[in-house]
Amino acid sequence: MEFKGKVIVVTGGAKGIGRSCVEIFAARGGQVVFSDIDEASGAALADRLGNDVAFLSGDVRRLADMEAMARLAETRFGGLDIIVNNAAVALNGVIDEIDEERWTTVIDTNLTGFWRTMKACVPLLRRRGGGAVVNLSSVQGLIGFQGWPAYAAAKGAIIALTRQCAIDLAKAGIRVNAVAPGTIMTPMNEKIFEETEDAQALIDSWNRAHPIGRFGQPMEVAELVAFLASDKASFITGEIVRCDGGLAIRGE
Ligand SMILES: NC(=O)c1ccc[n+]([C@@H]2O[C@H](COP(=O)([O-])OP(=O)(O)OC[C@H]3O[C@@H](n4cnc5c(N)ncnc54)[C@H](O)[C@@H]3O)[C@@H](O)[C@H]2O)c1
Numbered sequence: 001m002e003f004k005g006k007v008i009v010v011t012g013g014a015k016g017i018g019r020s021c022v023e024i025f026a027a028r029g030g031q032v033v034f035s036d037i038d039e040a041s042g043a044a045l046a047d048r049l050g051n052d053v054a055f056l057s058g059d060v061r062r063l064a065d066m067e068a069m070a071r072l073a074e075t076r077f078g079g080l081d082i083i084v085n086n087a088a089v090a091l092n093g094v095i096d097e098i099d100e101e102r103w104t105t106v107i108d109t110n111l112t113g114f115w116r117t118m119k120a121c122v123p124l125l126r127r128r129g130g131g132a133v134v135n136l137s138s139v140q141g142l143i144g145f146q147g148w149p150a151y152a153a154a155k156g157a158i159i160a161l162t163r164q165c166a167i168d169l170a171k172a173g174i175r176v177n178a179v180a181p182g183t184i185m186t187p188m189n190e191k192i193f194e195e196t197e198d199a200q201a202l203i204d205s206w207n208r209a210h211p212i213g214r215f216g217q218p219m220e221v222a223e224l225v226a227f228l229a230s231d232k233a234s235f236i237t238g239e240i241v242r243c244d245g246g247l248a249i250r251g252e
Contacts, residue, residue: 002230003030007077009069010034011060011117012087014041016186017136020222021084026053028226031077035060035069036087060087060113066120073124080124081131082229085114088136088154090188092147103150110154114161122169130173132229135162136221137178137240139248155180159240166238175237177228182244183209184216212245 008025012018013034019041025032026049035058036042046055054076058065073080088110091102114135125131140148141155159178166176183189183206193199207214224243227233242248 001029002232003028003082003226005029006081007031007033007073007079008082008084008229009073009080009117009121010084010086011058011066011069011113012036013055013084014038014045016188017181017184017218017221017225018084018086019045020218021086021225022049022053024219024222024226025082025229026050030082033069033073033076035065060116061108063116063120066116069117070120070124073121079128080121081128083117083121083125083131083133084225084229085117085133085135085158087113088188090148090151090192092151093149094147095149098150106150107154110151111157111161114158118165122174125169125174126172131175132233133162133165133169133174133176134225134228135176135178136225137162137180139180139182139242139244142180142240142242143248162240163238170237175228175233177233177236177238178240179221179224179228180240180242180244180248181221182216182242182247184218184221186218189215209250210245210247211250214245216243216245 008030010021013022014036022032022034031052033054035056037059039057042055046053058069091106135158137158138155140152141159162178196202221243
């Protein structure tokens, strides 16, 4: 019950890693507001988890939606302590092939979306006298892969944003950290496999790329998010923690 008395917002909480975050905070006594553009999955999850979990349909590409999420945390649960910036999209394309719409969608969602959420929600943390922010970056923000320049640029920017905000918000008692997952089995990757001709070969090669020999599960990332958000991490800020089965330490 380490999150008893804490209110948490999670963006993109209807599926994947975001959903595991919602589940873990709720299971440990927190009150959770989460948003997503997938209304059906979000409403079903909130129904399943009960009265301490509230869902609102919200797009991180719209500041007004993030403001509505912050208002809901305040009106329903009386304030806000923890922000989990999670919603993102995975669109690939080599630098001279990716079109402007695809590029802009990635940056608008995966980078500016995190700013919008913090713009709307950080004032509530200040009002509480402190809190924690956990940003979902990626190993793609740390090392290079073929064909993902927009996604990697956004994830690298999240690392810089995390450090910057950690300094700016430290005096307000707000810690800001990021997690950098390797490949995690979520709808984001299931979609990539569906669209790949030889999906099994891709799955095998991605499994092999992780020294641990397999993909991660969403709950393995959510456990780290929960730790960084909790009081157990009270002296950790501006940190980027990998959760990647060793993917980013390979030298070959
Ligand atoms: N899955 C991985 O391998 C992996 C690896 C590294 C980092 N990450 C990061 O972890 C986070 C979660 O990834 P995931 O794999 O669970 O993704 P996912 O696609 O499985 O789930 C993302 C959720 O966000 C929602 N969403 C998408 N666009 C949105 C928007 N504009 N506004 C609000 N909600 C929106 C989706 O509807 C979905 O419910 C992302 O930031 C992702 O970049 C994932």
